[in-house]
Amino acid sequence: MNSCDVAVIGAGPAGMAAARSAHDNGAGRVLLIDRNAYLGGILKQCIHDGFGLVKFNESLTGMEYAARYAEMLKDTRVDILLDAIATKITPDKKIHCVTRDGVKVYQAKAIILTTGCRERTRGMLALPGSRPAGIYTAGVAQKLINTQNIRPGDRAVILGSGDIGMIMARRMTLEGMEVVCVLEKLPYLSGLPRNKNQCLDDYDIPLKLCQTVIDIQGGKRLMRVIAAKVGHDGSVISGAEYAIDCDTLILSVGLIPENELAKSCGILIDKISGGPQVNERLETSLEGIFSAGNSLRVHALADHASDEGESAGQFAAEYALRKAAR
Numbered sequence: 001m002n003s004c005d006v007a008v009i010g011a012g013p014a015g016m017a018a019a020r021s022a023h024d025n026g027a028g029r030v031l032l033i034d035r036n037a038y039l040g041g042i043l044k045q046c047i048h049d050g051f052g053l054v055k056f057n058e059s060l061t062g063m064e065y066a067a068r069y070a071e072m073l074k075d076t077r078v079d080i081l082l083d084a085i086a087t088k089i090t091p092d093k094k095i096h097c098v099t100r101d102g103v104k105v106y107q108a109k110a111i112i113l114t115t116g117c118r119e120r121t122r123g124m125l126a127l128p129g130s131r132p133a134g135i136y137t138a139g140v141a142q143k144l145i146n147t148q149n150i151r152p153g154d155r156a157v158i159l160g161s162g163d164i165g166m167i168m169a170r171r172m173t174l175e176g177m178e179v180v181c182v183l184e185k186l187p188y189l190s191g192l193p194r195n196k197n198q199c200l201d202d203y204d205i206p207l208k209l210c211q212t213v214i215d216i217q218g219g220k221r222l223m224r225v226i227a228a229k230v231g232h233d234g235s236v237i238s239g240a241e242y243a244i245d246c247d248t249l250i251l252s253v254g255l256i257p258e259n260e261l262a263k264s265c266g267i268l269i270d271k272i273s274g275g276p277q278v279n280e281r282l283e284t285s286l287e288g289i290f291s292a293g294n295s296l297r298v299h300a301l302a303d304h305a306s307d308e309g310e311s312a313g314q315f316a317a318e319y320a321l322r323k324a325a326r
């Protein structure tokens, strides 16, 4: 069994910052694990700028921001293990991983969970209708366009005014798609105003507040959605339904912290944030296991996820050093 002082699971902006900080704060051996074949987490598919304004006082693309942190890990005692998925952690801080060389178990003195978040799906919204092709979450559409050069369709409706959906409204327009509108159930925008200005207003894409999708129609491929107005209590106003012809529906309806590992080893989860309950040192209900970034709570800015990762790295290194001294 391999051992380390601090193991960081998830190499997005929070995990990379946590690993560097654990190293800077005296942890002898730091192990950074990610299931992807690359560092950077979700930033790999973010080719738009707007990252780094807080940490570097510059507007970087997601990939440039990730590259800055990858550079900071060079010439350190941080071991990077890619293409490796952590499948289980235990209260005594063993990490079970499926790697290219088979199943491995690592023993850590402290663990930091920086596993990011996942998108809410059609199933979670219980959207009625048929099940045609052409329905994507915004992050999946982003991955298809930005990393695989696949255009998801020709004419899109976006449900939800989260940041990723607005960013995709611009991206799909630039790729030659027609974005008919963004429908938002709430009476206000749910993403950042800067994204509305830069991604919707600049491209004349209408944002329709207090509107939602109540039916999905199509055979093999999506043909139209039925939209409707909703009242301030969220209920559909009958008689105000209308059809929008489209072959693509993009869902941008929220993110959920990814905490399967935390839950499976009994870490208490906060009902409101969806992340682990932590104390002021970002330590979960299990001693020596810390959490940061989007797996702790959803952050609008990568810079804030990195800040939190740095703090977790420091606290985890201090814990591991105390353990070693005992």
Ligand SMILES: Cc1cc2nc3c(=O)[nH]c(=O)nc-3n(C[C@H](O)[C@H](O)[C@H](O)COP(=O)(O)OP(=O)(O)OC[C@H]3O[C@@H](n4cnc5c(N)ncnc54)[C@H](O)[C@@H]3O)c2cc1C
Residues within 6 Å of the ligand: 009, 010, 011, 012, 013, 014, 015, 033, 034, 035, 036, 040, 041, 042, 043, 046, 048, 049, 050, 051, 052, 084, 085, 086, 087, 114, 115, 116, 117, 139, 142, 163, 164, 167, 258, 261, 292, 293, 294, 295, 298, 299, 300, 301, 302, 303, 305
């Ligand atoms: C589409 C999109 C656009 C955005 N635009 C901006 C922007 O313009 N500006 C900005 O500042 N922020 C932006 N953000 C927000 C920012 O990207 C996030 O706040 C930030 O990436 C969160 O960092 P993280 O490290 O917590 O998670 P992530 O970047 O999601 O990294 C989590 C990592 O954990 C790994 N992982 C998960 N589970 C396991 C496991 N069991 N085993 C091994 N590895 C695992 C994943 O593979 C992933 O690499 C955007 C986010 C998205 C999704």
